[in-house]
Amino acid sequence: MRFEASTPPARPVQREAAGSTWSGCHSFAAEELLVPSTVEQLQETVAASSRIRALGTRHSFNDIADTDGSLVSVLGLPERFELDDDAGTVTVSGGTSYGRLAAQLGPTRWALANMGSLPHISVAGAVSTGTHGSGVAHRNLSAAVRGIETVEADGALRRRTREEDPDFAGRVLALGALGITTALTLDLVPSFEVRQDVWFDLPWASLLEGVEDIMTAAYSVSIMPDWSSTEVAGKVWLKSRTDHWDGTLDPARYGARWALSVPGEIAEGHFPHQTVQGGVPGPWWQRLPHFRPDANPSRGDEIQTEYFVDRRHGAEALAALRACAERFAHLVLVSELRTVAADDLWLSPSHGRDSLGIHFTWANDPESVLEVLPVVEAALAPFSPRPHWGKWFSLEGPEIQAHYPRLADFRRLAEAADPGGTFRNRFLERTLGLA
Numbered sequence: 295m296r297f298e299a300s301t302p303p304a305r306p307v308q309r310e311a312a313g314s315t316w317s318g319c320h321s322f323a324a325e326e327l328l329v330p331s332t333v334e335q336l337q338e339t340v341a342a343s344s345r346i347r348a349l350g351t352r353h354s355f356n357d358i359a360d361t362d363g364s365l366v367s368v369l370g371l372p373e374r375f376e377l378d379d380d381a382g383t384v385t386v387s388g389g390t391s392y393g394r395l396a397a398q399l400g401p402t403r404w405a406l407a408n409m410g411s412l413p414h415i416s417v418a419g420a421v422s423t424g425t426h427g428s429g430v431a432h433r434n435l436s437a438a439v440r441g442i443e444t445v446e447a448d449g450a451l452r453r454r455t456r457e458e459d460p461d462f463a464g465r466v467l468a469l470g471a472l473g474i475t476t477a478l479t480l481d482l483v484p485s486f487e488v489r490q491d492v493w494f495d496l497p498w499a500s501l502l503e504g505v506e507d508i509m510t511a512a513y514s515v516s517i518m519p520d521w522s523s524t525e526v527a528g529k530v531w532l533k534s535r536t537d538h539w540d541g542t543l544d545p546a547r548y549g550a551r552w553a554l555s556v557p558g559e560i561a562e563g564h565f566p567h568q569t570v571q572g573g574v575p576g577p578w579w580q581r582l583p584h585f586r587p588d589a590n591p592s593r594g595d596e597i598q599t600e601y602f603v604d605r606r607h608g609a610e611a612l613a614a615l616r617a618c619a620e621r622f623a624h625l626v627l628v629s630e631l632r633t634v635a636a637d638d639l640w641l642s643p644s645h646g647r648d649s650l651g652i653h654f655t656w657a658n659d660p661e662s663v664l665e666v667l668p669v670v671e672a673a674l675a676p677f678s679p680r681p682h683w684g685k686w687f688s689l690e691g692p693e694i695q696a697h698y699p700r701l702a703d704f705r706r707l708a709e710a711a712d713p714g715g716t717f718r719n720r721f722l723e724r725t726l727g728l729a
């Protein structure tokens with residue numbers, strides 16, 4: 295099945311102000327944002343640039359996309375949606391949002407195995423940073439990429455595939471360092487239905503004792519810990535496949551309770567910008583993200599941080615954070631624990647280890663956040679934390695590099711693909727030592 299978008303006539307490359315990230319906590323230093331309307335224009339633009347970086351939908355929080363040259367967007371390129379029923383894959387344009395892709399897949403017999411919390415992000419931008427949802431069996435979104443089409447530093451458009459390219463594990467989650475991605479081929483799974491249920495009042499003691507158990511209680515589980523409380527950790531969101539619904543699941547076994555849910559009424563604690571809760575079955579794409587595609591995700595006025603530790607040490611890592619929580623809890627708007635299955639992608643925060651992601655949405659108070667990040671990082675240091683590439687962290691390059699056993703391979707790939715450093719920036723230099 296091929297989606298025939300009415301391709302608008304090519305227009306000259308648009309030039310816009312670079313602006314800032316979605317939440318405004320980083321203002322781009324780039325001179326401008328270029329928006330080509332054809333792949334050929336993109337190729338010419340890249341070939342003529344000494345410094346250029348891709349910008350997706352701006353949902354990262356730090357300077358990862360930034361450059362001292364120009365930013366370029368693929369959001370103006372013609373849309374692609376090519377479903378291959380035999381292969382069980384879909385090829386989409388890089389600027390497609392997960393929400394748009396999911397709505398196109400919705401009427402078919404196919405689904406994405408998982409989604410991040412928000413459907414607004416571009417596929418190319420999300421897989422460049424290892425964006426993930428939750429679920430002990432689910433790898434991050436980058437691991438679903440089977441093919442990638444990229445305009446490389448010489449301006450050539452090249453397609454690489456998992457089957458043919460021995461370096462493919464370094465190509466997808468590449469932080470924008472290898473070129474500008476125009477299209478991606480993604481693995482699909484047969485479509486399924488999901489129900490979303492919430493537990494309230496999970497005690498900290500049960501969380502620390504049973505985090506592994508709770509995380510395996512549904513297809514995708516998120517725990518929202520309250521660091522300001524010494525007794526009650528808080529809510530658990532369970533996204534269960536309706537064909538695997540476990541009717542015996544009882545939060546009382548962990549000292550928690552079901553959210554109150556009266557048929558026809560909004561479930562307890564449910565906000566209108568969130569996807570439907572209260573155990574109402576629905577299509578995968580309307581339940582797996584936390585936020586509705588037609589509403590503002592999260593708060594907007596915020597800074598985010600996330601660290602990944604080996605799941606086997608999850609409870610110890612949480613206990614270490616609790617021991618210093620009084621130093622950072624006042625800045626936390628929301629915190630979330632999720633799981634990500636191990637993969638083999640060279641720059642993946644879950645490379646080689648099943649991971650627990652420990653996430654913080656902070657108040658938009660940059661100075662105070664920068665003060666508490668070292669506190670959080672010191673507590674997590676014994677657990678070899680890997681930060682989310684698109685969020686704030688204060689770990690130094692060597693501390694990060696030590697946890698990436700395939701970093702030398704990635705450096706080799708980046709040197710070969712981009713010997714002149716067209717796609718390099720300060721972020722890559724600071725974190726990966728890519729000068």
Ligand SMILES: Cc1cc2nc3c(=O)[nH]c(=O)nc-3n(C[C@H](O)[C@H](O)[C@H](O)COP(=O)(O)OP(=O)(O)OC[C@H]3O[C@@H](n4cnc5c(N)ncnc54)[C@H](O)[C@@H]3O)c2cc1C
Nearest residue numbers: 348350351352353354411416418419422425426470475684
């Ligand atoms: C409200 C909110 C909720 C979030 N929830 C989650 C979550 O559930 N899970 C999670 O893991 N993260 C989450 N994030 C973080 C977000 O998913 C990542 O930062 C993601 O990379 C953003 O995608 P983007 O398209 O906005 O990319 P941008 O932020 O625009 O860019 C990110 C990186 O991708 C590169 N890039 C972008 N487009 C291309 C391209 N076409 N070719 C090559 N490189 C490209 C950029 O150069 C940059 O290095 C959330 C962010 C917000 C604001």
